Amino acid sequence: MSVHLLTLLQAAGAIPAGGILAPLHELFTPEGAKALVRAGLVALTGLPLTLVLSTWARRWVGRRYSAQQGMVAGKAVVYAGTVIILVSVLQELGFSLTPLLGAAGILGIALGFAAQTSVSNVISGFFLMAERTFVVNDLVQVGDTTGRVLSIDMLSVKLRTFDNRFVRIPNENLVKTQLINLTRFAIRRADINVGVAYKEDVGRVREILFQVARDHPGALMEPEPQFHFLEFGDSSLDFLFGVWTRTETFFQVRNDLREEIKRRFDEEGIEIPFPHRTFYTGAVTDPFPIRIVGDTPDPGE
């Protein structure tokens, strides 16, 4: 495979007839040394300049638009600058660009086969940025992982989870799978499942739940809270109480409401049941038969 590739590159003129190292031999002549110095100067001035320009682009675009767009702009400057510096250095060193570009096409095909996954990730990355499903600092959920977006890079997206783990998700996976953006909108509904004993008055339970929501300043008055009678459960009447909150205070408000519901139910004597199990004795009305075993003699004996 490598022999065929070298032959192809030589045929394309990317590699001189004298071999791939032929231009390097010329560097040891006085002209070659001058070219080496020029190439070095290009690299030494170009690379810091590229980094400075990248930082400036990231800040300027980030201030005017968004942190994510700033990051993309910064990276675009780095990539473009690196390519320009590389081309300039190669030119200074005596490599002809025309055959190199021709060879790049052939190399591209070869590398394309070898790096299908990486290319797919790069293209997926562009789709993710164009679609703007999420941006840097959004809170997203992918499968079982929930975390804040640290960066959207060429090959992957980096997340920081709540317990401070660093997660890398390949861009291709994100394009293929379901992703939930938890902070896209400014308000969210906190759903709280509530179960009460069968003996309780449903109207009274609803009234207490709405009162709890009204008393919490972080629970939005509008959209109004929702109360749904979900089902007659095995041991309880099951409800869903949905309260709208600001996305940024979602977890705090949901915790507070759960605590307050428990406190108010205790105060009002409303029972939150645990699972009950009734043993069937074999007949509907007969009591469960009990036989005491031990030292006491059985009267029937």
Add this chain to the structure above:
Amino acid sequence: MTDSTGPFPGLYPWGHHRIVGEDPLIARIGALSVAVQVRGDEIWVSHDGGAPSEVPPPHPVDPPEWSRWAAAVNPEGIEILPVLPDRPLVLQPEKPFHLLPGARARIYVRVPVWVQLRIPGQRGIPLRELPALILSDTWWGDFTEGELCYWLHIGARRTAPPEIFAPDRIICPVELTNQAREDLPVEKILLRCEHLTVFRGSHSLWSDEVLVRYRGEEVGSVLEMSGKAPPEAAQATSLAPPRTPPARSLTARTFARIRGFPGIGMVT
């Protein structure tokens, strides 16, 4: 110990107050109680109350939770200013009413005051802002776009008798005009109080009047803030400027029908 119910002129503790020695200045504004102490180059502030119960708490709180600020020069006292809430208010009249085409109605809204604390002579960021009454949050808009506001039930009174005056309330006159050809149900009103100035009248705090001209559901409303004391308190003096200077007039969505609010998706 200095108490707001004693030495403060009139009903209010608003203005500059010199604090001598380590005795705290205590100001009570409705349900809110604020204690301020000067210790060397530091200002110490403690507060209590402001809960929706509106029951004045005992003060000083035991033990007081103090917040501290170190100043550039030794402060000699504190400036206490009444300001309006930091977000718009969604007003819900207890008894919604309809405004017929061409009709005009002036209502008086009692807005709970926010207490702003500053070091005299040092403008810029205030030390602290404390609501005299903590209001619930609410949302104005649809599920994807809108703005966060406070929720306030109002009586939508058509007159301003002395009994509605209170040290912890700012009376805001709102004049509604229905210029549309349709009936206007006044069920919820958005009051952009960040554009309003606070004035000190002889018996109450006032804001400048808000003129709302409703031009139809599709067109929106035109809002104008007069920027001067309302006619009901023509002699009132300015106490606190608006948080955001208003444009000459604003076009905004100001009214909403309760039934017109977007539905909430059913749980599946």
